[in-house]
Every structure is written in C-alpha cells, then in structure tokens.
Amino acid sequence: MKPASFTYHRAGSVAGAVGLLSELGDDAKIIAGGQSLVAMMNFRLARPEHLIDIARVPGLDTIRRDGDILRIGALVTHHAVETADLGAGFAVLSRTMRWVGHLPIRTRGTIGGSLAHADATAEWCLLAVLLDAVIVVEGPGGRREIAAADFFQGVFTTALEPDELIVEIVFPRPAPRAALTEFAERRGDFAIVAAAVDLDAPRVVLGGVGTTPLRVPAAAAELAGGSSSGVTSLTSNVSDVTPLDTPARRAATAAAAAIDPRDEPGVSAHYRRGLVRTLVERACEEADETP
Template sequence: MKPAAFTYHRASSVRGAVELLTELADDDPKILAGGQSLVAMMNYRMARPGHLVDIGRIPGLSGIRRDGDALRIGALTTHHAVERADLGPDFRVLSEAMRWVGHLPIRTRGTVGGSIAHADATAEWCLLAVLLDAVVVAEGPGGRREIAAGEFFLGPFSTALGADEIVTEVVFGRPAPRAALAEYADRRGDFAIVAAGVDLDTGSVALGGVGTVPVLLRPAGPAAEVADGLTLRDEPGAPAAYRRALVRTLVERARAEAGGRRHG
C-alpha cells in the first residue's frame, strides 16, 4: 500500500526541526529518521502524518563518543554503526545486541534515536536503555532536557517525549562490562518474542515481550523466580506459559554469557 498524502520538509538543524514541529503542530507532523518503522506504519495507514520533518541530514546528530565513564550516542547513529564500533569491554553489550535488530538493511538505516522514540516494548534499544539506566536527551521549544530511561517509556509506542521534542542523544552513564542480552524470535530478524538483558554488576534483569514497556527487576532473583513472578496474558502465537519458559531460559542464558566476562 502507499501512504496517505503528506508534505515533506527537510530540517537542517535541531532548532529548525523544533520550529517546524511547533509551527505545524495542528497538522500532525512527524519526525522522519531512518524511516524503518514510520514508513511501514504509513504504508499500512497506521500512521497518517500531515507533514514529515526529515532530520536525517542534520549535522552533529550522529556518532558515538566516550565522555569519561559515559558513552554518548547521537540520535541518528545507525544500529549498524554501533554494531561495527569497537566500544571496548565497558560497552560491548551494545554492539553485541545489535545482531538481534532486524536484518542488515534495516540496521544500516534504522537509528538509535528512532528506536527509542518509537518505543516498541521488545526493541533492543529500549531494553538496553532501561537495563543500563540510560538518559534520553531531548530538545524542544523549552530547550534541552534529560529524561531517565526508567521514566521515558510510558506504554506501547508511547513516551514522555512531547510532540515538538526531538531525541538528540542517548547517554549510557556507566560502564557495563558484565551485561549481556539474550532473546528468542521465531525467524531471524523478527522482533523478539521475549528478550532478556542482565547486568551482573547491578543485579538487574530487564525483560522485553512481557509487558507494554520494558520491565526492570532490580535486584532480580534466580531465573525461575523472575519467570514465576511475572503477570503474563496469553497472546496469539505466544501463550503465557511459553513466554514464561522463555524468560527462564533467556535469563539463565544471558547470565551465563555475562558471567564469562571479566570486570573492566
């Protein structure tokens, strides 16, 4: 299917994009980044924005930067750029997790900021952000603000971001040398049915596919206890009992992988 008619705008700066979003507020403007989720939704007429504000060519929004203990990832950085980056032992979990994100063509266009803003509860970036206490940096008419990942995801495809705000950066504030992600999807490249992230240094488990937002457990008990403690409903093709069994297996698997890593 083709999308409904819309007007295309190309922003050349974050400020310019924010101004466009503000000016066009009455006509449902949407930010376009990698287009890997938004364009599909437009083609299926699940989204019918009147205006697209393309931020894809704004300089300075892409790149990965070490800042003391923290890692700062620009919103337009692609999944593939993170996959290929040498982030060292402190943040290798981020590069490694990218292998689970769609297929290569999706990873070469899809962006970190787009994933976070899209807020699919099984998306790897959403899970990693919650697991590792990332901070989402956004810019809007009122200036710049920082939103803790734990307060950012409000529900399915719903975030604390205002309609006129742009994610500019995602900041992972502390090293996570003993973190790992494990997941299961029926076909390679599909969204996970269940994903489990663990960080042994904080005793945290974050789960995708078990709620409307990534679920963080801290401290988390043994894998069986984590699985048994979840309130799950049957879903088409993924009954609650099946997902509970996946949680148990994937938490064990992620912990085994993380446990094999050295500190620092």
C-alpha cells in the same frame, strides 16, 4: 499498500526541526531512517500530514566517550554501533546489535528512531533501561534529560512532548558484564521475549511481557544473593549448590514468576514464562562469560 499523502520537510538543524514541530503540531512526525515509521504509514497505522526529515542534521551522528560516560547521537545507526570499538565497558551495545532486524535495517535504522518508537521488545529500549541511560531531548524551551526508566510510558508512548525530538542517548556507566538475548520465530523478526542482564548492577530487564521494558527486582535480588553489593560470579561457591541451584537459575525462576502474561494466538502464557526462564538464564551465563 502505500501511505496516505503527506507534505515533506527537510530540517537543516535541530532548532529548525523543533521550529517545524512547534509550527505543525500533532500532525507532524520526525523521520530519519524510517524503518519503523514508514512501515506503519504503509499499513495506514500512522497518517501524519507532515514528515520532518532530520537525516542530514549535523552533529547527531557521533559516538563520544567522556571518561566512563558514553554519548551516542540520535542519528547513529545500529550498524555503526555494531562495528564500533566501544571498549569492554560498553561492548554489550555492539554485541546486541546482531539481534536488530537484518543488515539493511541496521544500516538505515537509527537509535533515536528506535527509542522514540518505544516498542517494548526493541533492543535499544531494553538496553536504555538496563544501563540507566539518559535520553536527551530538545524542544522550544531548550534541552532536557529524561531517565530511561521514566521515558517509556506505555504502548508506543514516551515522555516526549509533541514539539520535542531526541538528540542523544547517554550511558552514564560501563557495564562490562552485561548481555541481551531474545527469541523470535525467525531470525530478524520481532522478539517474542527478550531478556537483558547486568551482573554488576545487578539488574534484569524483560521485553515482550508488558507495555514497556520491565525491570524485575526479584530476579536482580537473586543475582545479588540478597545483597546490594552486586554479584561477583555466577559460579562462586559452586560447591555449595547443585547444578540446578545457581544464582542464574534462581534469577530466571524469579523472573518467570514475576510476570503475568496472557494467552495470545500462537503464544500461550505458559510458553512465554518458559521463554523468560530460558532467556534470563542464558543472558546471565553470557554476561558471566564476557572477557
């Protein structure tokens, strides 16, 4: 299928893009890599009358470290992060990119586009919530910062105003012991379930079990051993537990118990809970093995 007709606009600056959004209103959409929007347009799930291309806007394709803070521009591609040396504290971002579609998608797709699309199983959405990221957006009133926990509001719905666009995502702290893993029927397909953990926070976030990335406090509490000081090692005090009773296993069980999935064609609620249990434990183990 082909998209409905639209008018194409090319923005030369962030201010220019914001001006076009303000002028054209709800009938306009931002496009950069186009890996999500174009597919929706081809299936007539989205019918914007105007497309505003920001792919050539300068200053939005940089990755910067400010001490322990990592700043990634909205036009940075998945593949750029995959191949970047982000240091041990942010290596989880590079490692996770292997789960994003296929190489052509990672080469064209942008971080800002993924966040704005707000798919509840998208890797960047889970990472943002897991690592307390801040989404920086710009509109007619200037720039504002939105915590990732407040940014995702529902099915493909965010806190972005119609005349705002994402300019940057900020990760305020390193996460040297974090991991994300997922399961799809075929490599590169959308995940049925995804699980991300940060052992030092500690935190567990799930994708594919709700309309937004789901933070699971009960699972995080199991990793922390009932304390807020964080977990030092999933194998600590191993002599006091059996192989079937570890913090990772308890966190996985708690995560599976915390969700309320529905039976769907091809994916039963029981099957989805089983995936959550398996993936949370696997993510914990991967994070604990990180050098």
